[in-house]
Amino acid sequence: MPTAPSLRHALLDDTAAALGRDYLQQLVNSLARHSGAQLVFISQQLPLPVRHVAVMVASSHRHPGRYALAGTPCEQVISRQQAIVHSSGVNRHFAAEQDTAWQSFAGWPLLDKHGHCMGHLALFDERANLLPDTLLQDIAPFVTRAAAELQRLEHERISSSRASWDALHSHFLRQYIQGQPLPTLLGDVVGHIEQALPGWLCSILQVDDTQCLRPLVGPSLPQAYTALIDGLAIGPMVGSCGAAAWHRKRLVAEDLQQHPNWAPYREQARQFALGSCWSEPIIDSKGKVHGTFAVYHHAPSAPTLEAITVIEDTARLLAVLMENDANRQALDSRTQWYQAILQNAADALSIIDMEGCLLEASDSLCKLLGYSQAELRQLRLWDLVAHRSEAELREQLQYTSEQGETFDSYNRTKDGDIIEVEVCVRRLMLDGQPVIWGSARDISLRKQQERQLREQATIDSLTGLYNRPTLLGQLDALLASPSRPGLALLMLDLDHFKQVNDSYGHACGDATLAHIASQLRQLLGPQDCAGRLGGEEFCILLPGTTPQAAQRYSQRLLDTIAQQPLQFTGQTIALTASIGLALLEPGDDSRSLLARADMALYQAKHQGRNRMVMLPP
Ligand SMILES: Nc1nc2c(ncn2[C@@H]2O[C@H](COP(=O)(O)OP(=O)(O)OP(=O)(O)O)[C@@H](O)[C@H]2O)c(=O)[nH]1
Structure with a gap:
C-alpha cells in the first residue's frame, strides 16, 4: 500500500484525463491497484425494488452484480450516508446466511447535490488490516468527484430519456389535435408508460364535479380494485390519489401497509397485492384539478428522481389533454347551442x-x-x-x-x-x-294590420267614406289653414230612411247608405271630401268653392239620388235626400259652421224634403 500522498497522486495520475463512466472505471482500477484490495466497485441504487444496488464499474469480476443491501455492510453506508471502514472481521457484518471470507471493507456513500444517495464506492479484501487509517481522508476528493460523475451520467440518462418522453408527449398532443378521442389517448399514454417501465401499474382518475374520484384508465389494476375507488370522495387522508387531489400535491406512499392514509384500505391493498402508490395531481393551467395520475407497484417501493420526472411530465401532459378536452367539450356544446339558435x-x-x-x-x-x-x-x-x-x-x-x-x-x-x-x-x-x-x-302582416287598424279608425266601414271624427278633423284642418279658402259644408240626410228599413229590412237600409255614398263619391272633386256623420246623415266639404258652385253641386247630388234609385234584390227603391248648405263666413269655427248647416237641413226637411236650403250668413 503506498503512503497517503502517493495514493492520492497515483489516483490523480490515473484518473486525470478520464470523464464519466471512464473516470469511475479508472478510479476503481487505480484504487484496486494501489491499495492492493481484491475488489473495488462503484454501485448505483436501483429504482426498484427499494434497497437494491447494481454494480456499475468494478476492478474485478468477483463483484456481486445486483444485490440486496440488507445484511451487508453496504446497507449502513447507504442508509446512514456515512463512510465506514472495517479493517478486519467485516464478514461478521454480513447476515448470517451470507457466507463470506471478506475481512477488510471500506465504503463511501455517493451523494448528489441534494444529499440523496445515488450509490456507493466499496473496497473489499479477504486480508485483515490491509487498509490504512488515513484512507477515508485520502480518498475523500475522489469520492466527491465520483459522485459528481455519477450525477452527470444520471442527468445525461434522464435528459436523454426525457427527450424521448418529450417526443412521446408531442406525439400524443398531435394525436389529440388530429381528433383522437381523449379516452383512447389516455389509454395509449398509460400503455406506453407501462411498456417502457416494467412493473409500473398506472392509473388515471378523474375528479368529477362532486369532488369524487372516477377511474378513467387503469389497464393493469384489478377491476375489482378500480371499482372500489369509483365514487370515493377526495380528502386529506384518502389513500394516495384522494389526498393528492385534495392537497393538490404529490403523495408518495412507499409502503401501503405502513402509510397512515392507507390504514382503512390495507386489507384491500394486501388482497390485490399492491405494495406502493405514488400519486400526482393533474392540475391545469388555471389551477383546476382534473384528476390524478398514479403509479402502483406490487412491492413497497420509493420513486427515484427519474421516476418522479416521468410522473410529473405525464401529469403535465394529462393536464394539457384534459384541459383542452374540457374546453373542446364546452366549445362543442356552445357551438351546438349556437347552431340550435x-x-x-x-x-x-x-x-x-x-x-x-x-x-x-x-x-x-x-x-x-x-x-x-x-x-x-x-x-x-x-x-x-x-x-x-x-x-x-x-x-x-x-x-x-x-x-x-x-x-x-x-x-x-x-x-x-x-x-x-x-x-x-x-x-x-x-x-x-x-x-x-x-x-x-x-x-308585413303587422304593417298590414296597422294599416287596417288605421283605416278602421278613420273610415266608416259601411260606406267607405270618412267616419265622423276623421271628417271633423278634416274640417278643423281646413279651418286652421292660414289662407282659409272659401269652404262650403253640406249636411245631407236621406228622407224617410226609416221607411226603407221598415219596408225592405235593415240589409236594404245598409245597401241604401252604401249606394248614396257611392253616388256621393262619384261627384266629389279632387279637393273635396265626404264622411258619414252617423245614421243616414252625411257631410261633404267643398274647399275653394263659391256659393253658386256649391249650390249647383248640391242640386246635382239631389238629382242624382232621386234619378238613380237603388236596385235591391230585384226591387227598385226610390230615394231622395235633403241638404243643408253653409258657407264659411269670417269668424266661423267648425261649430258655428256645422250648426248653420244643421239648421239649413232642418229647414229643408221642414219645407218638404228633397231640396237644398242655404241659410244667409
Ligand atoms: N239600415 C240602417 N239603418 C240605420 C243605420 N243608422 C241609423 N239607421 C236607421 O235610420 C233611421 C233614421 O230614422 P229617422 O231619424 O226617423 O229619419 P228618417 O226616417 O229618414 O226621417 P227623416 O230624416 O225625417 O226624413 C232609423 O230607423 C235608424 O234605425 C244604419 O247604419 N243602417
Missing part, C-alpha cells in the same frame, strides 16, 4: 362581413327570402335589400355600432316580392374580423 330561431338571423357576403344564415332567413343556404351564400346584402343602394348599405355596414340599432327595412325575396322587415343589427368581432350580426323579422 341559428336553425330554430323564429327571427331570420345572419352574419354578414364588411363586403356584404353572408357568412351564416339561419333556416328561417332562407324561408323568409325563399333561397337555399347555398344560394344565399352566393348573394350580397344589396341583392336582398330593396329600396336602398349598394353604396348606402356599404356605408351602413361600416357605421353599425357594437351597441346595435333597430329599424324597419324592405327585403326582396327570390320571387321578387318585397316584404317589410324589422331589422336589428350589431357589430361583432369574428376570428379577429369585424362582422355584422343581423336579425330580421317579417313585419
Whole structure:
C-alpha cells in the first residue's frame, strides 16, 4: 500500500484525463491497484425494488452484480450516508446466511447535490488490516468527484430519456389535435408508460364535479380494485390519489401497509397485492384539478428522481389533454347551442362581413327570402335589400355600432316580392374580423294590420267614406289653414230612411247608405271630401268653392239620388235626400259652421224634403 500522498497522486495520475463512466472505471482500477484490495466497485441504487444496488464499474469480476443491501455492510453506508471502514472481521457484518471470507471493507456513500444517495464506492479484501487509517481522508476528493460523475451520467440518462418522453408527449398532443378521442389517448399514454417501465401499474382518475374520484384508465389494476375507488370522495387522508387531489400535491406512499392514509384500505391493498402508490395531481393551467395520475407497484417501493420526472411530465401532459378536452367539450356544446339558435330561431338571423357576403344564415332567413343556404351564400346584402343602394348599405355596414340599432327595412325575396322587415343589427368581432350580426323579422302582416287598424279608425266601414271624427278633423284642418279658402259644408240626410228599413229590412237600409255614398263619391272633386256623420246623415266639404258652385253641386247630388234609385234584390227603391248648405263666413269655427248647416237641413226637411236650403250668413 503506498503512503497517503502517493495514493492520492497515483489516483490523480490515473484518473486525470478520464470523464464519466471512464473516470469511475479508472478510479476503481487505480484504487484496486494501489491499495492492493481484491475488489473495488462503484454501485448505483436501483429504482426498484427499494434497497437494491447494481454494480456499475468494478476492478474485478468477483463483484456481486445486483444485490440486496440488507445484511451487508453496504446497507449502513447507504442508509446512514456515512463512510465506514472495517479493517478486519467485516464478514461478521454480513447476515448470517451470507457466507463470506471478506475481512477488510471500506465504503463511501455517493451523494448528489441534494444529499440523496445515488450509490456507493466499496473496497473489499479477504486480508485483515490491509487498509490504512488515513484512507477515508485520502480518498475523500475522489469520492466527491465520483459522485459528481455519477450525477452527470444520471442527468445525461434522464435528459436523454426525457427527450424521448418529450417526443412521446408531442406525439400524443398531435394525436389529440388530429381528433383522437381523449379516452383512447389516455389509454395509449398509460400503455406506453407501462411498456417502457416494467412493473409500473398506472392509473388515471378523474375528479368529477362532486369532488369524487372516477377511474378513467387503469389497464393493469384489478377491476375489482378500480371499482372500489369509483365514487370515493377526495380528502386529506384518502389513500394516495384522494389526498393528492385534495392537497393538490404529490403523495408518495412507499409502503401501503405502513402509510397512515392507507390504514382503512390495507386489507384491500394486501388482497390485490399492491405494495406502493405514488400519486400526482393533474392540475391545469388555471389551477383546476382534473384528476390524478398514479403509479402502483406490487412491492413497497420509493420513486427515484427519474421516476418522479416521468410522473410529473405525464401529469403535465394529462393536464394539457384534459384541459383542452374540457374546453373542446364546452366549445362543442356552445357551438351546438349556437347552431340550435341559428336553425330554430323564429327571427331570420345572419352574419354578414364588411363586403356584404353572408357568412351564416339561419333556416328561417332562407324561408323568409325563399333561397337555399347555398344560394344565399352566393348573394350580397344589396341583392336582398330593396329600396336602398349598394353604396348606402356599404356605408351602413361600416357605421353599425357594437351597441346595435333597430329599424324597419324592405327585403326582396327570390320571387321578387318585397316584404317589410324589422331589422336589428350589431357589430361583432369574428376570428379577429369585424362582422355584422343581423336579425330580421317579417313585419308585413303587422304593417298590414296597422294599416287596417288605421283605416278602421278613420273610415266608416259601411260606406267607405270618412267616419265622423276623421271628417271633423278634416274640417278643423281646413279651418286652421292660414289662407282659409272659401269652404262650403253640406249636411245631407236621406228622407224617410226609416221607411226603407221598415219596408225592405235593415240589409236594404245598409245597401241604401252604401249606394248614396257611392253616388256621393262619384261627384266629389279632387279637393273635396265626404264622411258619414252617423245614421243616414252625411257631410261633404267643398274647399275653394263659391256659393253658386256649391249650390249647383248640391242640386246635382239631389238629382242624382232621386234619378238613380237603388236596385235591391230585384226591387227598385226610390230615394231622395235633403241638404243643408253653409258657407264659411269670417269668424266661423267648425261649430258655428256645422250648426248653420244643421239648421239649413232642418229647414229643408221642414219645407218638404228633397231640396237644398242655404241659410244667409
Ligand atoms: N239600415 C240602417 N239603418 C240605420 C243605420 N243608422 C241609423 N239607421 C236607421 O235610420 C233611421 C233614421 O230614422 P229617422 O231619424 O226617423 O229619419 P228618417 O226616417 O229618414 O226621417 P227623416 O230624416 O225625417 O226624413 C232609423 O230607423 C235608424 O234605425 C244604419 O247604419 N243602417
